[in-house]
Amino acid sequence: MRPAPERRRELLDTAAEVFAAQGYDATTVRRIADAAGLLAGSLYHHFDSKESMLDEILSTFLDELLAGYDTVLAAGLGPRETIQALVTESFREIDRHRAAVAIFQKESRHLQDQPRFGYLADARHRFETAWLGTLERGVAAGDFRADLDVRLTYRFVRDTVWVAASWYRPGGQHSPEEIARQYLSMVLEGIASRTRT
Amino acid sequence: MRPAPERRRELLDTAAEVFAAQGYDATTVRRIADAAGLLAGSLYHHFDSKESMLDEILSTFLDELLAGYDTVLAAGLGPRETIQALVTESFREIDRHRAAVAIFQKESRHLQDQPRFGYLADARHRFETAWLGTLERGVAAGDFRADLDVRLTYRFVRDTVWVAASWYRPGGQHSPEEIARQYLSMVLEGIASRTRT
Amino acid sequence: MRPAPERRRELLDTAAEVFAAQGYDATTVRRIADAAGLLAGSLYHHFDSKESMLDEILSTFLDELLAGYDTVLAAGLGPRETIQALVTESFREIDRHRAAVAIFQKESRHLQDQPRFGYLADARHRFETAWLGTLERGVAAGDFRADLDVRLTYRFVRDTVWVAASWYRPGGQHSPEEIARQYLSMVLEGIASRTRT
Amino acid sequence: MRPAPERRRELLDTAAEVFAAQGYDATTVRRIADAAGLLAGSLYHHFDSKESMLDEILSTFLDELLAGYDTVLAAGLGPRETIQALVTESFREIDRHRAAVAIFQKESRHLQDQPRFGYLADARHRFETAWLGTLERGVAAGDFRADLDVRLTYRFVRDTVWVAASWYRPGGQHSPEEIARQYLSMVLEGIASRTRT
DNA sequence: AATGAATGAGAATTCATTCAT
DNA sequence: GATGAATGAATTCTCATTCAT
Numbered sequence: 001m002r003p004a005p006e007r008r009r010e011l012l013d014t015a016a017e018v019f020a021a022q023g024y025d026a027t028t029v030r031r032i033a034d035a036a037g038l039l040a041g042s043l044y045h046h047f048d049s050k051e052s053m054l055d056e057i058l059s060t061f062l063d064e065l066l067a068g069y070d071t072v073l074a075a076g077l078g079p080r081e082t083i084q085a086l087v088t089e090s091f092r093e094i095d096r097h098r099a100a101v102a103i104f105q106k107e108s109r110h111l112q113d114q115p116r117f118g119y120l121a122d123a124r125h126r127f128e129t130a131w132l133g134t135l136e137r138g139v140a141a142g143d144f145r146a147d148l149d150v151r152l153t154y155r156f157v158r159d160t161v162w163v164a165a166s167w168y169r170p171g172g173q174h175s176p177e178e179i180a181r182q183y184l185s186m187v188l189e190g191i192a193s194r195t196r197t
Numbered sequence: 198m199r200p201a202p203e204r205r206r207e208l209l210d211t212a213a214e215v216f217a218a219q220g221y222d223a224t225t226v227r228r229i230a231d232a233a234g235l236l237a238g239s240l241y242h243h244f245d246s247k248e249s250m251l252d253e254i255l256s257t258f259l260d261e262l263l264a265g266y267d268t269v270l271a272a273g274l275g276p277r278e279t280i281q282a283l284v285t286e287s288f289r290e291i292d293r294h295r296a297a298v299a300i301f302q303k304e305s306r307h308l309q310d311q312p313r314f315g316y317l318a319d320a321r322h323r324f325e326t327a328w329l330g331t332l333e334r335g336v337a338a339g340d341f342r343a344d345l346d347v348r349l350t351y352r353f354v355r356d357t358v359w360v361a362a363s364w365y366r367p368g369g370q371h372s373p374e375e376i377a378r379q380y381l382s383m384v385l386e387g388i389a390s391r392t393r394t
Numbered sequence: 395m396r397p398a399p400e401r402r403r404e405l406l407d408t409a410a411e412v413f414a415a416q417g418y419d420a421t422t423v424r425r426i427a428d429a430a431g432l433l434a435g436s437l438y439h440h441f442d443s444k445e446s447m448l449d450e451i452l453s454t455f456l457d458e459l460l461a462g463y464d465t466v467l468a469a470g471l472g473p474r475e476t477i478q479a480l481v482t483e484s485f486r487e488i489d490r491h492r493a494a495v496a497i498f499q500k501e502s503r504h505l506q507d508q509p510r511f512g513y514l515a516d517a518r519h520r521f522e523t524a525w526l527g528t529l530e531r532g533v534a535a536g537d538f539r540a541d542l543d544v545r546l547t548y549r550f551v552r553d554t555v556w557v558a559a560s561w562y563r564p565g566g567q568h569s570p571e572e573i574a575r576q577y578l579s580m581v582l583e584g585i586a587s588r589t590r591t
Numbered sequence: 592m593r594p595a596p597e598r599r600r601e602l603l604d605t606a607a608e609v610f611a612a613q614g615y616d617a618t619t620v621r622r623i624a625d626a627a628g629l630l631a632g633s634l635y636h637h638f639d640s641k642e643s644m645l646d647e648i649l650s651t652f653l654d655e656l657l658a659g660y661d662t663v664l665a666a667g668l669g670p671r672e673t674i675q676a677l678v679t680e681s682f683r684e685i686d687r688h689r690a691a692v693a694i695f696q697k698e699s700r701h702l703q704d705q706p707r708f709g710y711l712a713d714a715r716h717r718f719e720t721a722w723l724g725t726l727e728r729g730v731a732a733g734d735f736r737a738d739l740d741v742r743l744t745y746r747f748v749r750d751t752v753w754v755a756a757s758w759y760r761p762g763g764q765h766s767p768e769e770i771a772r773q774y775l776s777m778v779l780e781g782i783a784s785r786t787r788t
Numbered sequence: 789a790a791t792g793a794a795t796g797a798g799a800a801t802t803c804a805t806t807c808a809t
Numbered sequence: 810g811a812t813g814a815a816t817g818a819a820t821t822c823t824c825a826t827t828c829a830t
Contacts (some may be wrong), residue, residue: 004810022307025222029804041806042811050804106303109363110219110325135388145390149271152371153377153388159360160353166306167352174349189349190387191332192277193342204793212815239794241822398789416701419616423825435827436790446826474783483732492749500697503757504613529782537785544767547782553754554747560700561746568743584781585726585744586671587736598814620800633815635801 011036011046012060016099021125024054026108054103055116061100062123065093069130080188086130087184090161091176094168103164131158157187160193206244208233209257212250213296221304251300252313258297259320266327277385283327286389287358288373290302291365297320297368298362306375328355354384405430405440406454410493418448418501426584438591444474448497450508455494456517459487462481463524473532474582480524481578484555496558525552602627604650605643607690615645646707652691653714656684658694660721670729671688672780674748677721679773681752682767685759692756702764722749748778 014036018027029050033040047053062069071086093102104120112120132154164179174182211233215224226247230237244250261289269282291298329351335341335371361376371379408430412421421540425436441447466479488495498514506514526548532538558573568576605627609618624631638644657778685692695711703711723745729735744774755770765773 007810015797023220023222023304025220025308038810039812040804041813044805045810050387062365106281110223110266128349142390144388145339145386148383148388149379152376153383155364156357156380156383159363160357163356163360164352174346179349183353186345186353186384186387188352188387188389189342190383190385192385193339225819227819235793237820238796238822238824241824242793245822247821260802401789417614417616417698419614421703422823425609432789433791434825435612435792438826439789454756482594501614504617537782539780542777542782543773546770547777549755550751550774550777554751554756557750557754558746560750568740576740577747580739580744580747580778582779582781582783583736584777585735585739586779587733619798621798629814630816632803632817635803636814639801641800756797 008046011043012057013099016057016097016103017053020099020102020106024103028080035150035191051116054107054110054111058104058108058117059098061093061097061104062119064097066123066126067124068093070118072158073130079134079141079143083131083138083188084180084184086134087157087161087179087187088177090142091164091168091180091183094165095176098165098168098170101162105162127152127158129160198278206242208240209250209254213300214295215255216251217296217299218381221300240244243356248313251308254297255301255305256316258290258294258301259316262287262296263320263323265290270327275332275341276338279331280328280335280380280385283331284354284358284384285369285374285377288377288380290359291359291362292337292367295362295365302359302362309394317329324355325351341346353357357384402440402556405437406447406451407493410451410491410497413451414449414493414496416502418497428507445510448501448505451494452498452502452511453513455487455491455498456513458491459484460517460520462487463520467524471534473537476528477525477532477582478574478578480528481551482571482574482583485558488555488559489564489570492559492562492564495556499556499559500565517518521552522548555561599709602634602637603644603648604690607648607688607694610645610648610694611697627661628684633770642707645698645702648691648705649695649699649708650710651690652684652695653710655688656681657717659684660717664721670725670732672726673721674729674779675771675775677725678748678752679768679771682755682771685753685756686761686767686780689756689759692753694731696753696756718749719745751778 011032015027015032017040018032018035022031027050028040029043030040031042032050032053036043036129043053047056066162068089069086071080075082075085077085108117108120108124110118112124132150135144135148135150139148139150160183168179201245208229212224212229213231215229216333219228224247225237226240227237229247229250230240233240241249243306244253265286267285269279269286271380272279272282274282277287305314305317305321308314309321329347332345332347332354336343361380363375402471405426406583409421409426412426412429420436421444423437424434426447427437430437437447441450455507462483463480466476466483469476469479471479502511502514502518506513526544529538529542529544529548529551533540533542533544554577558577562573602623606618606623609626611621613622618641619631620634621631623635623641623644625636634644638647659680660677663673663680666673666676668676699708699711699715702708703715723741726735726739726741726745726748730737730739730741751774755774759770
């Protein structure tokens with residue numbers, strides 16, 4: 001079950017799109033097969049099960065994302081620059097794995113209870129370490145406001161980034177970097193005009 | 198099928214919790230019935246179908262929410278105060294209809310294609326009008342920064358508010374008003390410390 | 395379970411109409427209750443079960459019909475007059491028990507295998523004795539053509555009479571006696587014009 | 592859902608037999624599947640629904656029957672010969688589609704209200720046109736008795752033909768042509784012996 | 789007598805999956 | 810690699826029936 005890896009990738013991309021659009025449970029194997037141009041039974045030449053497709057989609061994406069976060073964290077930047085880099089990296093991942101991010105966002109909560117998808121909870125912990133740690137470091141260093149509820153801020157930031165996968169369209173008018181810049185400007189400086197303060 | 202409205206409400210609340218936790222499609226009628234303490238078939242004494250439960254959950258919530266928004270918009274406040282009121286109202290709704298909000302967040306995208314759930318798309322439009330309009334008014338009035346991409350900002354603000362339903366627990370340590378205040382402080386003033394700027 | 399016999403009769407008439415229109419299996423108890431203006435559960439104050447309603451409808455009708463046939467047969471008429479009397483009596487029964495006849499026609503074939511409805515098969519035998527015997531007597535007496543396949547003729551006559559229940563409307567433009575006359579004229583003399591022969 | 596048309600036909604024949612014997616509503620999909628030697632769910636590989644099986648059984652039969660009638664009517668025969676040909680054609684159809692005819696007879700009345708089965712009412716109209724028209728033509732031409740109630744006669748003739756499907760067994764002792772001959776002799780000339788008249 | 793909530797058995801249907809070809 | 814027929818378990822839903830009020 002390891003032949004022609006491009007075909008696998010193609011099929012997984014198709015499956016990811018359908019999962020993202022309809023939801024994993026609402027997606028039938030037949031629907032994926034239709035979208036991919038073969039019959040439902042034929043998908044089983046490539047994958048063990050519908051669940052293993054989901055598994056491969058999510059784990060491939062998370063591996064890449066966490067590697068990206070590790071690189072950022074290893075760079076030894078200051079808190080503000082780290083946040084900027086994490087946000088930018090996140091929007092880049094959304095750009096490359098939009099469907100996978102959308103699936104992760106929608107399904108990971110209830111999937112992570114199954115042993116097979118235990119790595120989703122692990123990934124969430126690593127996110128938390130990365131973001132929350134940086135925010136705390138920034139407050140300590142005076143980069144971020146001392147009166148922040150760091151945990152609450154972390155949740156707001158984390159969610160807004162991921163939920164963007166539900167409306168982001170690769171190849172649209174905004175590049176991931178531009179979106180990251182806009183978002184960072186809002187989160188870091190606020191939307192209120194300074195002249196008023 | 199109109200008597201004992203408290204029983205209906207009870208059952209709908211149970212159903213909403215399960216839908217929010219598992220996802221609509223992944224939820225079996227039997228699971229709802231188990232949680233409510235009756236047999237699956239007995240639910241059909243109260244509701245036509247699983248779908249009509251979902252429908253009633255979502256439409257009840259949206260009716261109330263949109264009424265709340267209308268009240269805010271009719272108050273004739275300035276842009277900044279309107280945003281504050283919308284955010285606060287939203288967190289209050291999350292406090293009262295957490296499950297419904299979570300379901301709306303997760304399922305409305307693919308539901309709104311079905312004629313029965315067309316009102317979900319309508320509601321989204323009315324949200325957009327409310328938020329986007331206020332942001333534009335605020336930029337014009339100099340309340341908000343002129344260099345914002347208003348459309349992008351609208352999405353970020355909207356998503357961050359609603360996505361809070363996925364972690365918020367009514368009766369937890371933060372009241373809705375407190376969360377709204379934190380959130381507004383982040384969005385309006387930014388998280389960066391002013392001394393640095 | 396014997397109170398107010400008029401109410402019983404009313405309810406049975408309603409049930410018979412619905413059974414005749416929709417078919418016994420396709421008729422729900424709720425449908426009968428709706429038509430009778432009470433709730434499904436309330437029917438069980440009057441009847442043990444849906445099946446016992448059917449039973450009472452059919453057996454009441456058959457008792458009356460067979461009594462009528464017995465009277466005709468006991469009158470000692472000649473074969474031709476007996477056939478005329480049986481046909482007239484049959485159309486009179488259709489006039490009075492249209493729904494029951496229609497149900498009998500549609501459902502008796504598969505009901506008669508159940509012990510409870512064994513009397514349906516008995517009734518069929520008594521019909522056969524009455525009609526077939528009279529036809530045979532008539533052939534022997536020279537009243538009916540000698541070249542008839544009596545068994546085939548019996549079937550044709552029997553079915554045409556009963557199936558009339560599916561289009562007959564009591565109170566319509568033809569009285570049962572008139573229909574009987576027309577039918578007998580066709581069966582006895584034929585539709586071909588005599589001048590041509 | 593178009594391959595192996597023989598399998599489809601086989602399954603439809605089985606279904607038709609069961610529908611005819613038990614009635615459509617009283618027939619479970621499982622019963623058909625048992626009779627056909629597969630599992631209930633597997634029928635859905637071939638057909639959308641129980642209803643679509645019924646639909647296909649009835650429409651196939653009616654298409655063939657109406658084509659047969661059209662051929663007869665197009666032949667330009669006299670009224671008496673047309674009636675003879677229609678009756679003979681009908682008994683041939685009963686011979687070939689006994690189950691379908693029995694189902695049509697039992698179920699069409701209440702099915703024709705559903706849009707999907709609207710063609711049943713159409714077919715009934717075309718029957719009426721064919722039979723009633725010929726009878727009227729025959730009365731006008733002096734072939735049939737002038738004192739007939741043509742409409743009533745039409746009903747008797749029509750019903751007697753179709754109801755034969757409830758007792759006819761293909762391959763029994765009477766060929767369809769023989770039954771037609773007996774039936775025509777009864778209807779055209781009557782069963783009364785001429786000597787008596 | 790009637791209501792309305794509930795039961796429980798079974799109905800049609802769906803769907804992931806298997807497998808001979 | 811692909812097909813298409815079949816499986817079997819589960820799912821939504823229906824409905825006759827019961828029963829406390």
